[in-house]
Amino acid sequence: MMNSFEVPLRVLELLAGFDKAWFVAGGWAIDLFLERVTRTHEDIEIAILRQDQLALQSYLTGWKSEKVIPGQKMRREKWNQQEWLDLPVHEIHARNAASNPSKLEILLNESSVDEWKFRRNLKITRPFSLIGLRSKDGIPYLNPEIVLLYKAKGPSHRDEADFENTVQALDRERKRWLKRAVAVCHPGHRWLEIL
Numbered sequence: 654m655m656n657s658f659e660v661p662l663r664v665l666e667l668l669a670g671f672d673k674a675w676f677v678a679g680g681w682a683i684d685l686f687l688e689r690v691t692r693t694h695e696d697i698e699i700a701i702l703r704q705d706q707l708a709l710q711s712y713l714t715g716w717k718s719e720k721v722i723p724g725q726k727m728r729r730e731k732w733n734q735q736e737w738l739d740l741p742v743h744e745i746h747a748r749n750a751a752s753n754p755s756k757l758e759i760l761l762n763e764s765s766v767d768e769w770k771f772r773r774n775l776k777i778t779r780p781f782s783l784i785g786l787r788s789k790d791g792i793p794y795l796n797p798e799i800v801l802l803y804k805a806k807g808p809s810h811r812d813e814a815d816f817e818n819t820v821q822a823l824d825r826e827r828k829r830w831l832k833r834a835v836a837v838c839h840p841g842h843r844w845l846e847i848l
Contacts, residue, residue: 660697661685661792663754671712673705675793676785678760678803682794683815686786691818692811698758700795702769706738706745706761716749716757743772771802777834797823798831805835805842820847 661677668675677685679698684690701709719729721744732745745759763770769784771777785793797819804812832848
């Protein structure tokens with residue numbers, strides 16, 4: 654398997670001038686934490702704070718962006734200039750054929766003054782100082798316990814693999830936080846016995 658972080662490095666280059674917090678999310682964040690590519694990735698997701706959505710929209714001038722409307726049949730609609738997105742909308746797909754990468758999945762994260770908040774249960778929080786790390790190459794990525802909490806809802810085979818690859822690398826504090834959060838959101842979840 655190619656042991657290359659070329660795609661997240663390109664995102665780092667793309668967002669070099671964006672002056673708000675952003676983090677690689679999803680499976681790439683897991684691999685950045687583990688410092689190795691553990692599987693193939695179909696896309697790249699970045700997380701930003703909801704409050705910074707219009708700043709990112711402005712930064713990605715020339716990109717075509719669609720918001721994902723949650724529901725039984727998730728659908729995409731154009732994300733208009735200066736349109737503010739509130740919950741339950743939390744996902745944006747941006748495309749620009751002239752860019753590399755040409756596609757970005759943007760995930761809007763909730764926050765208060767000094768805390769990140771879990772979109773699916775706003776009582777689950779993490780101080781801003783504990784939501785992200787940086788790779789050796791300077792790529793910001795979402796902490797693995799936060800990524801795994803998102804993956805805990807109906808985990809796919811890839812999500813299960815990400816959990817299995819990561820759980821032993823988590824320190825005691827990260828495991829404790831993840832176990833409490835999963836217990837609140839998904840009582841009886843299989844991962845709780847392992848954590």
